[in-house]
Each structure stands twice: as C-alpha cells, then as structure tokens.
Amino acid sequence: MLERLFQLKAHNTNVRTEILAGVTTFLAMAYILFVNPSILGETGMDKGAVFVATCLAAAIGSTVMGLIANYPIALAPGMGLNAFFTYTVVLHMGHTWQVALGAVFISAVCFFLLSIFRIREWIVNSIPLPLRSAIAAGIGLFLALIALQGAGIVVGNPATVVGMGDLTKPGAVLAILGFFLIVALEARKVRGAVLIGILVVTTASILLGFSPFNGLVSMPPSLAPTFMQLDIAGALDIGLLSVIFAFLFVDLFDNSGTLIGVAKRAGLMGKDGHMPKMGRALIADSTAAMAGSLLGTSTTTSYIESAAGVSAGGRTGLTAIVVAVLFLLALFFAPLAGSVPAYATAPALFFVAVLMASGLAEIEWDDITEAAPVVVTALAMPLTYSIANGIAFGFIAWTVIKLLAGRTRDLNSALVILSILFVVKLGWYP
Numbered sequence: 001m002l003e004r005l006f007q008l009k010a011h012n013t014n015v016r017t018e019i020l021a022g023v024t025t026f027l028a029m030a031y032i033l034f035v036n037p038s039i040l041g042e043t044g045m046d047k048g049a050v051f052v053a054t055c056l057a058a059a060i061g062s063t064v065m066g067l068i069a070n071y072p073i074a075l076a077p078g079m080g081l082n083a084f085f086t087y088t089v090v091l092h093m094g095h096t097w098q099v100a101l102g103a104v105f106i107s108a109v110c111f112f113l114l115s116i117f118r119i120r121e122w123i124v125n126s127i128p129l130p131l132r133s134a135i136a137a138g139i140g141l142f143l144a145l146i147a148l149q150g151a152g153i154v155v156g157n158p159a160t161v162v163g164m165g166d167l168t169k170p171g172a173v174l175a176i177l178g179f180f181l182i183v184a185l186e187a188r189k190v191r192g193a194v195l196i197g198i199l200v201v202t203t204a205s206i207l208l209g210f211s212p213f214n215g216l217v218s219m220p221p222s223l224a225p226t227f228m229q230l231d232i233a234g235a236l237d238i239g240l241l242s243v244i245f246a247f248l249f250v251d252l253f254d255n256s257g258t259l260i261g262v263a264k265r266a267g268l269m270g271k272d273g274h275m276p277k278m279g280r281a282l283i284a285d286s287t288a289a290m291a292g293s294l295l296g297t298s299t300t301t302s303y304i305e306s307a308a309g310v311s312a313g314g315r316t317g318l319t320a321i322v323v324a325v326l327f328l329l330a331l332f333f334a335p336l337a338g339s340v341p342a343y344a345t346a347p348a349l350f351f352v353a354v355l356m357a358s359g360l361a362e363i364e365w366d367d368i369t370e371a372a373p374v375v376v377t378a379l380a381m382p383l384t385y386s387i388a389n390g391i392a393f394g395f396i397a398w399t400v401i402k403l404l405a406g407r408t409r410d411l412n413s414a415l416v417i418l419s420i421l422f423v424v425k426l427g428w429y430p
Contacts, residue, residue: 006070006316013315018072021314022322025074027192028305029323031348032058032076033330034198034340039082039146040298043090043097048221051337053295055327056223061288061300062324066317069280072309073262074323075288078301079352080139080387081250083146085298088386089243095234100243101226101293102235107247108289108299114252115282123252126414131394132253133359134374138381138390139250140356145382147349150342151175170210171343174201178347186351191308194348201344215335226296242425246388251299255285258302262310304355369405373398392422 008014036054041047054077061075089100114123148154152172157163165172178201185193205211235244259281285302292300309319360378365371377394381387399419402410 002318005067006318008316008318011315013313015318017313018316018318019322021072021309021312021319022074022326024191024312025072025303025306025309025314025319026323026326027195028308029074029076029303030192030326030330031194031198031345032079033327033333034337035079035345035348036077036082036297037337038150038340038342038345039086040097043086043100045097045296046221046225047338048334049223049226049296051334052220052223052331053226053292053297055220055331056295057288057292057297057300058327059324060291061284062320062327064287065281065284065302066320066324069277069284070317071259071263071277071281072314072316072319073259073281073302073306074309074320075285075300075302076327077292077297078251078254078299078303079349080143080254080356081247081301082298083139083143083349084246084250084387087142087146088388092385093243095240095243096231098229098231099234099237099240100298101230101296102232103240103244104247104299105230105232105290105293106235107244107251108286108293110244110248111251111289112283112286115279115286118279123414126412127253128370128398128410128415130363130370130374131377131398133362134377134394135250135253135387135391136359137357137374138378138394139387140353140359141378142353142381142385142387142390143349143356144353145385147175147346147353150349151346152343170205170208171341174205174210175343175346177201178344179350182347182351183354194351197347197351198340198344201347202340205341205344206339211341212339214338217332218335220331221334223295228294229296230293242388242392242422246391247299249391250387251285251289251301255282255302258304258306262302262304262306267315369401369407369410372401389426392426395419395422396426 002008002015033051033054037047037050040050058076065071065073065075085100089095089103090097145154152165152169153167153175154162155165178197181200182193182197185196206213259278288300363371363374373394376397377390380393381390395415396419399411399415402408
C-alpha cells in the first residue's frame with residue numbers, strides 16, 4: 001500500500017528511511033508546539049486550545065501535503081505570521097483575535113483560488129527578488145525585537161523609545177544562554193537544536209525555582225475555546241484589507257521559497273527547472289491554512305525545516321505523514337508546553353530571526369535604488385511593529401525611487417498598482 005501511495009522505489013527510498021526523515025523533520029520544527037501557544041496566548045486566546053489547534057493544523061497540513069503532492073514537506077503554523085497575528089493585528093491595531101482568525105481564513109481562501117487559477121506565478125514573478133529578501137529579513141528583525149522583549153533584554157523607555165532591561169534577572173540570563181546553546185548545537189549539526197534549547201532553558205528555570213512545572217503528559221486540553229470562533233464578517237472591514245493582503249503575501253512567498261528550496265535539496269525539480277506538482281503543494285498549503293483558522297491558530301505554512309528530513313533521506317510524502325503522526329502524539333504533552341516560560345521561547349525566536357535575516361546577503365548593496373527600498377522594508381517592520389506596514393513602505397519606496405531614477409525597466413504593472421493601493425490605504429485608511 002505504501003509503495004502504491006508514495007512510489008518509494010521510484011524515488012530510491014524505503015519505509016525505514018522515510019520514517020527516520022520524518023522524525024528528523026519533526027525534531028527540527030517541534031519548537032512551534034511551545035512557541036505558538038506562547039505568542040498567540042498574548043491575544044487572550046486559551047493557550048491549551050491553541051496548543052491543540054497547533055498540533056491538529058500541523059497534522060492536517062502535513063497529511064494533505066503527503067497524500068496529494070507526495071512531497072517530504074511538513075506544515076505547521078508559520079513563524080512571523082503568528083507574530084503579525086498577535087502583535088500587529090490584535091495588540092497594535094486593536095482587533096479581536098476572532099477577527100484576526102477571520103482574516104487568516106479569508107487570506108487562505110484567496111491563496112487557494114490563486115493556486116487553482118494559476119495566478120500565483122504572475123504575482124511571484126512580478127515582485128523583484130530584492131523585495132522578497134527584504135520582507136523575509138524584515139520579519140526576522142520583527143521576531144528579534146519580540147524575542148528581546150520577551151526575554152526582558154529590551155524594554156520600553158519614554159526618553160529613547162526603547163532601552164536595555166535588567167540583564168541580571170533570571171529570564172534575561174537564561175534566554176541569552178539558551179540562544180548561545182542553540183547556535184552552538186546548530187553549528188555542530190545536532191538534530192532538534194532549537195527544541196533542545198527550549199527544553200534546557202525550561203528545565204533550568206524549573207529546577208532553579210523561577211517557573212512552575214505543570215506536568216509532562218495528560219489528555220489533550222479542550223479545543224472548544226478557539227474552535228470555529230473566527231469572525232469572518234468582522235474581517236471584511238475595509239481597514240483590514242492590508243492585513244489580509246499581508247497574510248496572503250507573506251504566506252505566498254514564504255511557501256514558494258520553501259517548496260523550491262526543499263525540492264532542490266531533495267532532487268525533485270524537473271529538468272526544465274520547474275517544480276512538478278507545485279500547484280498541488282500550494283493547494284495543500286492553502287487547505288491547511290483554512291483548516292488552521294477554523295481550529296484556532298494563525299496561518300499554517302510549509303516549513304523550511306523539512307530540509308532536515310530531506311538531508312536524512314526523505315523523498316516522498318511518507319516523510320510528511322510521519323511528521324503528522326508525531327504531531328498527533330504530541331497532543332498528550334500539553335502540560336509540558338504550559339511549563340515553558342516566555343524567556344525559554346525567546347532564544348528560539350531570535351535564532352529564527354538570524355536565519356531569516358540572512359536574505360540580506362543577496363542584495364546588491366552597490367545599487368542604491370535597490371538598497372534603499374530594502375532597508376526601508378526591513379526596518380519598517382520592527383519599528384512600526386507591523387509586517388503589513390513594512391511591505392507597504394517597501395513597495396512604495398521601490399516604485400517611487402525607480403521611477404524618479406529613470407529605472408522604469410525595473411517596474412511592472414503589478415508593482416505600480418499595488419503601490420498605489422498601499423498609498424491609498426496608508427493615507428486614507430490607516
């Protein structure tokens with residue numbers, strides 16, 4: 001049955017290798033089980049329900065990806081998108097988490113339609129690569145600021161806006177040591193480095209009496225507090241158009257980049273340089289995002305950590321199915337997730353920020369018409385506490401600078417239209 005479903009021989013793999021690859025991928029991305037409830041919980045959402053929604057969304061998304069696309073790519077609620085959900089849409093803009101879930105659902109439906117009608121290629125190709133790299137880096141800087149806040153290393157200051165916190169406090173010290181540990185383990189190619197870092201900091205915090213231990217295993221918490229609680233009607237407000245666009249835009253490019261990157265590493269790219277079954281993979285992703293919003297979590301997306309499983313030999317959807325099963329088993333570890341303090345997840349956030357900021361290396365810094373919009377995009381996200389604002393400022397800056405510099409060949413209709421829409425949004429519907 002497995003041979004018929006996943007064509008193992010054709011992909012030069014076997015069941016044992018695929019299981020090992022699935023376990024490897026799960027260990028690389030399991031940190032989301034602790035980070036996602038911590039982030040979304042700040043909106044007032046029940047952390048236990050978010051934990052269950054995270055497990056189920058990851059299991060559903062990975063299963064769909066494995067079955068319909070037969071790719072060794074796992075899915076879970078995306079980093080950056082969950083921060084945007086909490087810190088921008090809910091805490092900064094003042095919308096309820098129910099409305100934010102509605103925006104996630106609408107963006108997922110739009111993503112699904114773009115995948116069905118193959119409009120995705122036109123959108124992706126119309127956005128310059130430097131802007132895509134800038135958006136990823138900007139999200140990384142946004143995550144870094146959130147991590148430093150969560151650890152108490154950066155605090156508010158009425159005179160300078162931000163300032164340094166008390167580095168002698170246990171949370172700050174443990175967070176710093178946790179980050180050093182994660183980086184060192186990653187450098188040594190240790191599987192599950194981020195997960196190990198979170199668990200080590202949590203264990204140290206509990207043993208030293210800085211945080212309580214809620215237990216290890218139990219029956220899964222109730223999903224009722226978040227299940228089907230999304231407010232779609234509230235999300236249709238015109239002021240939320242940029243929010244829906246930001247969810248859609250970031251998910252679209254994050255997915256495209258992840259899918260292509262993992263497919264290249266797995267040797268699954270076609271001879272023409274294109275990724276076979278890309279449409280199916282994107283449909284799986286958008287379906288998972290819709291399911292996640294119904295369950296009660298932010299946008300579910302493909303994980304670049306799937307590359308860890310590919311490095312271990314994963315080549316088919318069976319790898320993704322193994323990840324799905326492990327996320328279902330993780331449902332019984334909710335007490336452990338509830339024992340993780342914010343300063344234990346902060347090192348993981350900062351490490352992800354380091355990885356995302358690496359995209360800045362691809363920028364041609366000698367070309368000021370590219371460097372300027374990239375810096376505007378990347379800095380606007382953390383400094384305005386909004387991914388959507390960063391995207392808007394970046395598009396506008398790129399279009400106006402290229403136009404004034406006489407570099408109209410670097411512009412296209414999609415860029416100009418989106419820039420005009422962003423000007424209208426920022427000017428009349430802030």
